[in-house]
Amino acid sequence: MAAEGPNRSLAVYLNRFGVKWIRNDKRPDNPAHTVEISSSSTSHRCPFFLFVLFLFPRRPALAPPNGGCRSAGDRGFCWHGASACIDAVSSFEKIDFRKLQNGSDIRGVAVSGVEGEPVNLTEPVTEAIAAAFASWLLDRKKPSESRRMRISVGHDSRISAQILQDAVSRGIADSGLDVIQYGLASTPAMFNSTLTEDGEFLCPVDGAIMITASHLPYNRNGFKFFTSTGGLGKGDIKDILERAEIIYDKFSTERLKKSEKAAATAVRKVDYMSVYTSDLVQAVRKAAGNIEKPLEGFHIVVDAGNGAGGFFPEKVLEPLGAVTTGSQFLEPDGLFPNHIPNPEDKTAMKAITQAVLDNKADLGIIFDTDVDRSAAVDSSGREFNRNRLIALMSAIVLEEHPGTTIVTDSVTSDGLTSFIEKKLGGKHHRFKRGYKNVIDEAIRLDSVGEESHLAIETSGHGALKENRWLDDGAYLMVKLLNKLASGRGSGIATGSKVLTDLVEGLEEAAVAVEMRLKIDQHHADLKGGSFREYGEAVLKHLENVTSSDPKLQKAPVNYEGIRVSGYGGWFLLRLSLHDPVLPLNIEAPSHEDAVKLGLAVLAAVKEYSALDLSALFKFVHAA
Ligand SMILES: O=P(O)(O)OC[C@H]1O[C@H](O)[C@H](O)[C@@H](O)[C@@H]1O
Numbered sequence: 299m300a301a302e303g304p305n306r307s308l309a310v311y312l313n314r315f316g317v318k319w320i321r322n323d324k325r326p327d328n329p330a331h332t333v334e335i336s337s338s339s340t341s342h343r344c345p346f347f348l349f350v351l352f353l354f355p356r357r358p359a360l361a362p363p364n365g366g367c368r369s370a371g372d373r374g375f376c377w378h379g380a381s382a383c384i385d386a387v388s389s390f391e392k393i394d395f396r397k398l399q400n401g402s403d404i405r406g407v408a409v410s411g412v413e414g415e416p417v418n419l420t421e422p423v424t425e426a427i428a429a430a431f432a433s434w435l436l437d438r439k440k441p442s443e444s445r446r447m448r449i450s451v452g453h454d455s456r457i458s459a460q461i462l463q464d465a466v467s468r469g470i471a472d473s474g475l476d477v478i479q480y481g482l483a484s485t486p487a488m489f490n491s492t493l494t495e496d497g498e499f500l501c502p503v504d505g506a507i508m509i510t511a512s513h514l515p516y517n518r519n520g521f522k523f524f525t526s527t528g529g530l531g532k533g534d535i536k537d538i539l540e541r542a543e544i545i546y547d548k549f550s551t552e553r554l555k556k557s558e559k560a561a562a563t564a565v566r567k568v569d570y571m572s573v574y575t576s577d578l579v580q581a582v583r584k585a586a587g588n589i590e591k592p593l594e595g596f597h598i599v600v601d602a603g604n605g606a607g608g609f610f611p612e613k614v615l616e617p618l619g620a621v622t623t624g625s626q627f628l629e630p631d632g633l634f635p636n637h638i639p640n641p642e643d644k645t646a647m648k649a650i651t652q653a654v655l656d657n658k659a660d661l662g663i664i665f666d667t668d669v670d671r672s673a674a675v676d677s678s679g680r681e682f683n684r685n686r687l688i689a690l691m692s693a694i695v696l697e698e699h700p701g702t703t704i705v706t707d708s709v710t711s712d713g714l715t716s717f718i719e720k721k722l723g724g725k726h727h728r729f730k731r732g733y734k735n736v737i738d739e740a741i742r743l744d745s746v747g748e749e750s751h752l753a754i755e756t757s758g759h760g761a762l763k764e765n766r767w768l769d770d771g772a773y774l775m776v777k778l779l780n781k782l783a784s785g786r787g788s789g790i791a792t793g794s795k796v797l798t799d800l801v802e803g804l805e806e807a808a809v810a811v812e813m814r815l816k817i818d819q820h821h822a823d824l825k826g827g828s829f830r831e832y833g834e835a836v837l838k839h840l841e842n843v844t845s846s847d848p849k850l851q852k853a854p855v856n857y858e859g860i861r862v863s864g865y866g867g868w869f870l871l872r873l874s875l876h877d878p879v880l881p882l883n884i885e886a887p888s889h890e891d892a893v894k895l896g897l898a899v900l901a902a903v904k905e906y907s908a909l910d911l912s913a914l915f916k917f918v919h920a921a
Pocket residue numbers: 707731732733734755757759873874875876877881
C-alpha cells in the first residue's frame with residue numbers, strides 16, 4: 299500500500315537511503331509500521347543500531363561495534379514493530395523548530411525509545427539546520443576568491459553522532475560550502491579550528507559545528523556553532539532556527555537527492571584534534587620555559603566519563619612526561635555506562651576522587667562529554683570543582699594579573715567573593731548564569747577599561763583572555779599543569795600541594811544545596827501566560843516579602859533573580875536559562891540556618907500552586 303500524507307514524506311525520505319516504505323495493515327500488533335530494506339544502497343546511516351538500542355536500552359554490548367552500520371547484505375531484511383527505529387527518521391512531519399533552542403545551543407531528542415520524549419532532531423531537521431547555518435554564514439562573510447567557504451564538523455561520543463554528522467554534512471554541502479569532518483572532537487577544538495592558521499589542515503575554517511548535548515542523557519543531541527569571533531548567541535540561534543524551518547518546509551525529493559550528491563564531493567576528513575592537542579602541549583612547555591617534559595615524575599589520572607576527552611592522557615599528559623596509569627572511562631561510549639560526564643555531578647566527582655586515591659596519584663582531572671568543562675582532585679582527594687575551582691583559577695590568574703576582575707556566574711558563594719577580593723586583591727564580578735553570558739560580560743568589561751582575564755562558572759566552564767576567550771575545560775587544566783610544573787621547578791612544593799595551598803583561606807559554607815522548583819506550564823494558575831511571566835511574578839513577590847523581613851537583606855548588586863543574605867548565609871532564587879524551573883540555591887553555616895532561609899522562601903512562594911515545592915518542603919522538614 300502506498301504511503302499517504304505525512305507518511306508519504308517519510309517514504310520519500312526513506313527511499314533516498316534505499317529503504318522502502320510498506321504499510322502492513324495485516325499485522326494487528328503492528329498496524330502502521332513495517333519497513334523493508336529494498337536496496338543495497340543502505341549506508342551506515344541505517345538505523346539498525348537504534349532498533350537494537352530500543353529493544354535493549356541497558357545493554358550496550360548488543361550494539362554493533364561499527365555504530366550501527368548495516369551492510370549491503372541486508373537486502374530484503376524486514377523489521378516488524380520497529381516503531382522506535384522508524385521514529386528516528388520519520389519526523390518529516392511538522393516540527394516546532396523554536397523548541398529546539400536551548401539558550402545559545404540547539405538541543406533535541408535524536409534517539410527514540412524513551413517514553414514521553416519523541417524524536418525531534420531527525421536527519422531532515424538536522425540537514426535543514428546545517429543548511430540554515432551555512433546561509434547565516436554566507437550572509438555575514440564575504441567568500442574569498444581563492445577558495446570555497448568551509449565549515450568544520452565534529453562530534454562527541456553520542457550514539458547518534460554519526461547519523462547527525464552525515465545529515466549536517468549534506469546540509470552544508472547542498473549550500474555550496476565545503477565540509478571538513480573531524481570525527482570525535484571536543485567543543486573547544488571546534489572553536490579553535492576557526493582561528494588556527496594552517497593550510498595543511500584546511501584551517502582556518504569559516505564556521506564550525508559541534509554535535510553535542512553536553513552531559514544530557516544518551517537519547518539527546520544538539521549543536522553548538524562557532525565563527526572566529528566566538529560561539530553564536532541566542533539571537534543567532536533563533537535566526538538559524540527560523541531559516542531552518544523555511545528550508546525544511548521546502549524539502550523535496552530532488553533537493554534531498556541533490557544534497558546527498560553534493561556531500562559526496564564536498565566532504566573531506568582531517569585529523570584536527572592532533573593540531574589542537576599539540577597546541578595544548580606547546581602551551582605547557584612554553585610556560586615551563588621550553589622544557590620538553592615538564593610533568594616528568596607526576597602521576598595524573600584522567601576520567602573522561604566515556605565522552606570525547608579520552609585523548610587527554612595520551613595526547614597531552616604523556617608527551618609532557620606525566621604517568622597516567624589508572625586513568626578511566628577514556629573510551630567513547632555514548633551510553634555513558636559509568637557515570638554522567640559532568641564535573642558538577644557527585645557520582646562523577648566520587649569516581650575520579652577514588653581513582654586518585656587508589657592510584658596514589660598527584661592529581662585527578664575530569665571532563666564533561668565535550669570537554670568544555672572540567673574539574674580536578676588533589677592528591678588527598680580534595681575536589682576542585684564549583685567555587686573551589688573558581689578560587690583556584692582566580693589565584694593563578696591574579697598572580698599573573700594583579701587586581702584583575704574575575705567574572706563568574708550568579709550562584710557563586712559569598713566566601714568566594716571575600717577570597718577573591720580580600721585574600722587575592724582582585725575584584726569579583728558576580729554576573730548571570732550561563733557560560734556565554736559570563737564570557738561576554740568579561741569581554742565587555744575588558745573592552746570598556748575594566749581589565750578582566752578570567753570568566754568562569756561553577757559548572758566548570760571557563761575561559762581566559764590569554765586563550766582568546768575560548769570556553770575550554772582542557773585549557774583550564776593546562777593552567778593547573780603549569781602551576782604544578784612551576785611549583786616543583788621553584789622548589790615551593792611537590793605534588794599537588796602547590797594547588798591546595800592556593801585555595802587556603804577560602805571560606806566554605808557547611809551546607810550548600812540546589813533545589814530545582816518546576817513550574818507546571820499547563821497549570822490554570824498561569825492563565826495562559828508563559829512560564830517566564832509566572833516565574834517573574836514569583837520572584838517579584840519573593841522580593842516584596844523578604845524586603846519587609848528585618849532578618850534578611852537583599853544583595854546590593856545582583857544581576858539575576860533574587861539574592862538575599864541572612865542567618866549567616868544566603869539564598870538565590872532565579873529563573874533557569876532554559877527550563878520551566880526556578881533553581882533555588884541556599885548556602886548556610888548550618889543545616890538549621892539553611893532551613894530558616896528555606897522557610898523564608900517557602901512562606902513567600904507557597905501560594906503559587908503551579909510551582910512544585912516538594913523538594914523545598916522535604917528540605918525544610920528533614921531532621
Ligand atoms: O539555568 P540552568 O537551568 O541552571 O542552566 C544553566 C546552565 O545551562 C547550560 O548547561 C549552560 O551550558 C551552562 O553554562 C549554564 O550554567
